[in-house]
Amino acid sequence: SPTGDSWGIFTFLCAALCNLPALPALNCSEELGAGQSIQQTYDLTRYLEHQLRTLAGTYLNYLGPPFNEPDFNPPRLARAERVPSATVDLDLWRGLTDNARLAANYRAYSRLLCYLRVLDGQVGTAELRHRLAHFCASLQGLVLSIGGVMSSLGYPLPAGPAGPPAPPGTPAAPNDFLKKMDDFWLLKELQTWLWRSAKDFNRLKKKVPPAVVTLRLEARGF
Amino acid sequence: PLSVSPAADPAVISPQDPTLLIGSSLVATCTVSPDFPLKAEDLYWTLNGRRLPAASYAALGPSTLSVALARLNGSRQQSGDNLVCHSRDGGILAGSCLYVGLPPEKPVNITCWSKNMKDLTCKWAPGTEGETFLHTNYTLKYKLRWYGRDNTCQEYHTAGPYSCHIPKDLALFTPYEIWVEASNRLGVAVSDVVMLDILDVVTTDPPSDVHVSRVGDLEDQLSVRWSSPPALKDFLFQAKYQIQYRVEDSSEWKVVDDVGNQTSCRLAGLRPGTVYFVQVRCNPFGIYGSKKAGIWSDWSNPTAASTPRSERVAGGCDPKGGEQNTTLRRELKQFFGWVKKHAYGCSNLGIKLYDQWRVWLQKSHKTRNQVGKEP
Numbered sequence: 001s002p003t004g005d006s007w008g009i010f011t012f013l014c015a016a017l018c019n020l021p022a023l024p025a026l027n028c029s030e031e032l033g034a035g036q037s038i039q040q041t042y043d044l045t046r047y048l049e050h051q052l053r054t055l056a057g058t059y060l061n062y063l064g065p066p067f068n069e070p071d072f073n074p075p076r077l078a079r080a081e082r083v084p085s086a087t088v089d090l091d092l093w094r095g096l097t098d099n100a101r102l103a104a105n106y107r108a109y110s111r112l113l114c115y116l117r118v119l120d121g122q123v124g125t126a127e128l129r130h131r132l133a134h135f136c137a138s139l140q141g142l143v144l145s146i147g148g149v150m151s152s153l154g155y156p157l158p159a160g161p162a163g164p165p166a167p168p169g170t171p172a173a174p175n176d177f178l179k180k181m182d183d184f185w186l187l188k189e190l191q192t193w194l195w196r197s198a199k200d201f202n203r204l205k206k207k208v209p210p211a212v213v214t215l216r217l218e219a220r221g222f
Numbered sequence: 223p224l225s226v227s228p229a230a231d232p233a234v235i236s237p238q239d240p241t242l243l244i245g246s247s248l249v250a251t252c253t254v255s256p257d258f259p260l261k262a263e264d265l266y267w268t269l270n271g272r273r274l275p276a277a278s279y280a281a282l283g284p285s286t287l288s289v290a291l292a293r294l295n296g297s298r299q300q301s302g303d304n305l306v307c308h309s310r311d312g313g314i315l316a317g318s319c320l321y322v323g324l325p326p327e328k329p330v331n332i333t334c335w336s337k338n339m340k341d342l343t344c345k346w347a348p349g350t351e352g353e354t355f356l357h358t359n360y361t362l363k364y365k366l367r368w369y370g371r372d373n374t375c376q377e378y379h380t381a382g383p384y385s386c387h388i389p390k391d392l393a394l395f396t397p398y399e400i401w402v403e404a405s406n407r408l409g410v411a412v413s414d415v416v417m418l419d420i421l422d423v424v425t426t427d428p429p430s431d432v433h434v435s436r437v438g439d440l441e442d443q444l445s446v447r448w449s450s451p452p453a454l455k456d457f458l459f460q461a462k463y464q465i466q467y468r469v470e471d472s473s474e475w476k477v478v479d480d481v482g483n484q485t486s487c488r489l490a491g492l493r494p495g496t497v498y499f500v501q502v503r504c505n506p507f508g509i510y511g512s513k514k515a516g517i518w519s520d521w522s523n524p525t526a527a528s529t530p531r532s533e534r535v536a537g538g539c540d541p542k543g544g545e546q547n548t549t550l551r552r553e554l555k556q557f558f559g560w561v562k563k564h565a566y567g568c569s570n571l572g573i574k575l576y577d578q579w580r581v582w583l584q585k586s587h588k589t590r591n592q593v594g595k596e597p
Contacts, residue, residue: 064299065271066306074314075232124300124357126383176239176302177317178231 034152035205041145042201048138049194055131056187062128063180074181083115083185084108086192098207099155101200106146107158108193113139115186149204232258233307233315241321241407244355247292252307252316254285262287264310269320270298294322296355323355325409329384329402332416335423335517338453339509342392342420344375345385346402349411356406362386364400366393367417394420394510424509425517427451429463429485429502434527441494441530447486448502451519454509462505465489466521470497495531499524 060068084107096104113136120132147157173179233254242248252267254260262281267274267289278290287307297303302319309315327349334344344362362375375386392398398420402413429448437443450461465478465487481487492498501521509516 062299063301064304066268066304069271126379176319177235177304177306180301180304180317180319 034149037145037149037152038201038204041142041149042198042205044138044142044145045194045197045201048135048142049191049198051135051138052187052190052194055135056191058128058131059183059187062125063183067180067184072184074184076185083182083189084111084193086189086196088196098153098204099150101204102146102150102153102155103158105193105197105200106143106150109139109143109146112186112190112193113143116190119183119186231255231316232309233260235305235307235316235318237318239302239319239321241356242294243408244296244322244324245293246322247290248294248320249288249290250305250318251282251286251288253283254315256285258315260309260315261285265315266308266310268304268306268308270303294320296324296353297322300355300357321356321407323353323406323408326354326358326404326406326411328411329360329404329413332400332402332413334400334416334418335425336392336420337424338426339394339420339424339457340392341390342388342398342423343381343385344388344400344402345381346413347384348404349413354406354408356408358404358406360384360386361403361405362400363403364388364398367397367399392420421510422514423517424506426454426504426506426519428519428522429504430522432500432502432522432525434498434500434525436527436530437488439530439532441532442490442492444489444492444498444500444527444529445486446489446500446502448522450485451504454506457506457509460507462507462515463487463502464505464518465500465502467498467500469493470499470526492529494529497526497528499526501525 057068066072086108116132116136116139120129120136150157173182233252236251236253237248240248250267252265254265262283262285265287266276267279267287269291274289274291280288280290282288289305291305297320302321304317305320306317307315329346330349332344332346334342336342342364346360346362348358348360360378362378363372364375365372373388375388377387377389379385380387396419397417399415399417401415404411404413429451432446432448434444434446437445446465448463454461460483462483463481463485465481466475467478467489468475478487478489489498489500501524503521504519506516508514
């Protein structure tokens with residue numbers, strides 16, 4: 001509808017203008033700032049998903065068969081529970097508040113980043129170390145991006161360590177084979193989380209109302 | 223499908239994560255935990271995803287199954303071969319990583335170079351032509367020849383996978399002993415010790431400010447000028463330079479080797495109207511009186527220039543201008559000849575002036591092949 005188009009155009013214009021550093025006087029709403037960040041975070045999860053495909057392929061080949069077989073499905077032993085799971089009941093997921101949704105993502109990626117960094121220190125080949133380092137840097141960017149969204153919406157960042165190399169209370173794998181299993185599940189959970197985050201951020205995107213932004217533009221005589 | 227046991231792993235394999243020499247044999251056992259209702263006959267083995275033949279199994283107890291592996295090949299991946307004990311339905315009960323390979327061989331061909339006497343980078347080659355199949359760690363060590371303790375290099379892979387960089391605290395005038403230790407799960411091998419003096423392996427930055435320009439209208443020449451690398455300007459050394467140049471669409475470089483110590487050179491015998499790429503490099507020869515040549519720097523970034531293309535048949539003279547000069551000269555000559563004839567009183571002066579003028583005329587026209595006529 002024509003009316004819908006002009007709202008869209010107004011939103012787009014404000015978004016574009018907000019990105020110009022030469023116009024500090026334009027008072028874009030905080031909601032719009034969050035809208036931009038949500039879009040960026042969404043884009044980051046898609047990019048990371050793509051990067052993970054290559055990284056996982058290389059890493060699983062390094063672990064060797066059966067880890068790199070497409071139908072490999074080992075038991076999820078108790079010790080593997082330390083990696084935060086993305087799997088969640090659908091109704092529960094739908095019912096999450098924005099704050100809870102963002103916080104779950106923030107906590108999960110902070111922990112996953114810790115585990116990945118430990119991996120980086122131990123892994124064998126130079127090529128793998130290089131890929132892992134690159135992925136960790138991108139993942140760190142995602143954590144910061146989610147933090148940015150939370151701040152711009154006025155939510156407090158979840159407490160807890162995002163820093164230490166190995167989260168407390170988790171023993172190292174008792175043997176090399178179990179460690180390979182841990183690595184496999186880490187990559188699997190990363191993958192699942194990135195799929196889930198894309199849906200989380202898509203949902204959040206739709207909740208940022210463009211109408212609020214338009215009103216402010218009208219008030220400024222656009 | 224098994225339920226997750228909070229307390230114990232479903233089974234235990236022995237040996238767990240062993241290291242073995244290529245060609246050796248192994249008997250591994252899988253013992254099911256008492257919490258699990260599985261018997262030896264419910265189990266099977268895989269190695270790197272492939273099921274092992276039942277003929278190699280043996281039941282050593284009600285819940286213990288062994289497998290015999292003979293003449294093992296080198297590990298398929300450096301993270302270890304995956305030997306897995308399964309329950310009948312395919313579920314994984316336990317696994318063990320087998321590291322099968324060879325001990326390392328002595329690293330060889332250690333070569334080092336120092337950039338401007340500030341640091342030292344060394345590279346080497348692993349001794350084995352084939353593979354050891356195991357992850358091998360390399361450590362570069364160095365010490366001053368007659369005293370000092372062993373130092374370990376920290377920054378690896380700076381110039382390829384088998385390289386290390388020592389960034390500081392290097393002494394001059396005393397030789398260093400340098401060696402590389404290779405180690406993997408099966409053993410250690412130490413390279414021969416290389417002895418070198420930092421001053422003998424000095425290299426430097428490529429020359430800076432390389433300019434290539436035409437030589438007037440000469441079609442077959444280009445003039446190359448550069449500055450000596452600034453980092454070594456305070457040290458006594460005779461730099462040696464080399465120039466290489468090529469035509470734009472060719473990959474064959476021509477090298478000019480006898481440039482010596484100068485910071486300029488003229489390239490001759492070039493094609494007219496052609497674009498050339500030129501590079502220069504430097505060797506800090508004989509630094510601090512060292513008798514040896516240093517190490518050539520990298521080539522400077524290519525600089526491009528083109529030789530002029532001639533538009534006239536003959537050389538650079540402008541015939542029109544020449545004609546004008548000849549006419550003027552003739553007229554002047556006639557004038558002075560007349561003065562000489564008719565100025566009796568001032569004839570001496572006139573003659574002297576005229577003679578001086580003739581001398582000047584001859585000097586300035588020497589290159590134009592004009593034969594001076596005696597007055």
